[in-house]
Amino acid sequence: MAEQADQDSKTEEPTENKIRDEVERGNVPISREASIFASVAGILIIAAFMIRESARSITITLERLFGDSSEWPLRNGFDAVALLAFVAWDMFRLLIPLFVILMVSGLLSSFLQNAPQIAPDRIRPDFQRISLVNGWRRIFGARGQAEFLKALFKLISVGAVISTVLRWEQGNLANAMAVEPEAIPEMILAIAMRLLSVVCIVTVLLLAVDLLWARAHWRRDLRMSKQDVKDELKRSEGDPLRKARLRSLALDRVRKSMIAAVPKATLVIANPTHYAIALRYVKEEGGAPVVLSKGQDLLALKIREIAEQNSIPIIEDKNLARSMYDSVEIDQAIPPEFYKAVAELIHFLYSKNPPRSSIK
Template sequence: MAGEDDTADKTEDPTQKRLDDALERGDVVKSQELNTWFLIAAATLVLTTFSDSIGSGIMMPLRNLIANSWMIHTDGAGLLAMARGLAYAVIAAIGLPLVMLMLAALAGNMLQHRLVWSGEPLKPTLSKISPLSGAKRLFGKQAAVNFAKGIFKLVLLGSVMVMILWPERMRLESLLHLDPNALLGVTLSLTKHLMGSVVALLAIVAIGDYLFQYRQWYERQKMSVQEVKEEFKQSEGDPHVKGRIRQLRQQRMKKRMMAAVPKASVIITNPTHYSVALAYERGMQAPVCVAKGVDNIAFKIREIARAHDIPIVENVPLARALYATVEIDDEIPVEHYHAVAEIIGYVMGLRRNLSGRL
């Protein structure tokens, strides 16, 4: 019941990370019927294309061996040389067909998934030796599908073989009286016909089995809502932790900003909301924003400015514009040079007057 509940909880489609992890573990879509189809199709192609060359490639060395049997040395070296020559001849005759069969076997796997190098399936697990798990494999959905698939293939292929061979029954009876050379040609023709039909029918079985195996694999990868949340936390970070980090950064920035307010030359404000602290010294290319804020932070900037006798100038549009366009420790934009220069010039003039009076 617990296993059924776990399966029922997995209602969410798998993420790309979940699918990639399954691939790394070696948990991939695997349709044995598709692999079998590729091998049978390749064997049919080899038979129709290379049967003559394979036969002649093997027949000629054997014919020469029989014709020149009196020349064979019966010592160890002679027999070894003869066996080596026959082996080379057989390899030369069947080498290319064997390569085609190996490529077909690889193609059957690579069509379903990319190549995977994983030792995960080889690790010993209790589920592999558990009687309960073995019973589930014997009587589960996969076993039922394999049984039905086997019956279907047996009935289908048997019917096709009967349909092809029944009209040839009289001809097959006469094969007992044919010359071996003629017998080989007739047998080869019937074999090609049978294998071509088998390839066509097994293609339907292979496609159906692949779709079923893919669906089963995809269902296994489904996730519960909690698993989706956990994966999001792992990949994107815990939202609570990220919020706390953001809060700490803002607090540090606020402290650094308030510590820089006493270095400001002037505070430009909108009395109700905005405050922007600008610092300027002779030789600087343009004034620099050392602090800015709205509402409570803006009032705090003004409070620190009053405590350090920093001039506060009210300019509503300039305060709003500077707050929106300039960042901390950045120079003011060019379009505000003139307005800020007038204010700083006014402030520096006031300071000179105060110094002269003192």
């Protein structure tokens, strides 16, 4: 019940990090039908392209072995070893291509499903795999029942197909009594190839369904609870509280830096308490006016306070202050669209040559 409740709580789709971690650990969706299809396809290839040549070679070997027994005298143990070595080598030479085809087809069935990788977690000893309780759950649990139903459906499907093919071949099998003995092996091979071809087609259909089922079941097993998603977000992006604290410290440093730069300003443009922008323009330094600091609400009041303490002119222009606040950057020259308006203010200050007090 606890396991079912835990599974029910996992309602969120797995994240990319979760999927990547599981793949690195070797937990990937695999269809067992792929290896079966690879084996059937390999046997079909062998039957179509190699079985005739192999049968011919075996026939030649047997004729050489039993046709002239004087060629193989068995006077002592060395003769017996030589005979066995000849037979073993000939059989090995004939069987090795068959093993290679089956091995390659099996490897391809695995590699085409998932990229090959080394996963130590999959080969590390795990005593839970030999636990009787876990084994009982695997066999008689929901997954075991699903595998049983899949195997039963596969058995029924393949059995029905084989029965149908054999019924079609009843006439050929009955005619085998009247054909020459030399033609019987070719007839049997033709029937076997047709049977393998039909089984291969059925296996392809089963493989397609099983691949979809395996991947859907794999993603369902990887589902996460809402708490799992939050924990992973913390691990990947950091603790939100810590990040908020760091942002707060960074903003404090920026504020202190801007406050310290206000005494160097030439003028402050305000709106009248919501926004404040401190600009520096010295004709000898050249270039456009530079933004030393800007602030809103409390920070704007602080900028004005420091400007008044240092007798820096404060010009109240609501529209200009509001539009400049969203467009200017600290320690950067003002954008060209504000050149004319700011130049008029600076010209006004220089032409009037006012005392070091606020202009309002």
